[in-house]
Amino acid sequence: MKGLLLRWLILTLAILAAAYLIDGIAVAGFPSALAAAALLGILNALLRPLLLLLTLPLNILTLGLFTFVINALLLMMVSGVIGGLKIQGFGSALLASLVISLVSWLLTTLVGNEGKMDVIVLQRRDEDHWE
Template sequence: MKLIVRWLLLAAALLLVAHLYPGVTVASFGSAMVAAFVLGLLNTLVRPLLVLLTLPVTLLTLGLFLFVINALMFWSAASLLEGFAVTGFAAALIGSLIYSACGMVIDVAVEHLFARE
């Protein structure tokens, strides 16, 4: 149940990103749900490999290169899907920053909501 609630909230966050920043467009809530799922898959499967491969650059930039990796994941998800579009790398960077901030808030809220006392 926790996973489904988190997925729905992340899809809503993707719609919020599209509403706040004009460089990101999402066609519908269904497209946002698919995009949130694909983003989750990319972040789970591909991102760790990219982080490992770019570790020297990440260390050299004191971790700032991780923002580039997040933007690449956001941009790749948009290139794979029909109802989710990003106009360029700058839009992917800003969109991924907003989406990550929303994701952190959602994680805290979901943990608080499903906390066992």
């Protein structure tokens, strides 16, 4: 349960980052981003595997880049349902899917399996050596 909530929060932050970085994306506030992340998570769990299977030849031909198109379509579906998320055109949705994927990946790698930040502690052994 804790992992699910953490992934939901990470996806929410990724949607807010996309809205901040891309002009064609607007989010009314944190509650709207939270609702959009919840719906996007549900669509990713239910609809995305089917879409990936149906477009498998095209996805293989594009070396997996067509996955971003599928993500953009799902994001546009979410913006049609969530009133606080506005996306102006497919190009903005495609850029947003790239940003959301990148931010989600970065935040997921920073956060460990137990929801704690992974930290590397370096200590100076002598003037030229760290351990």
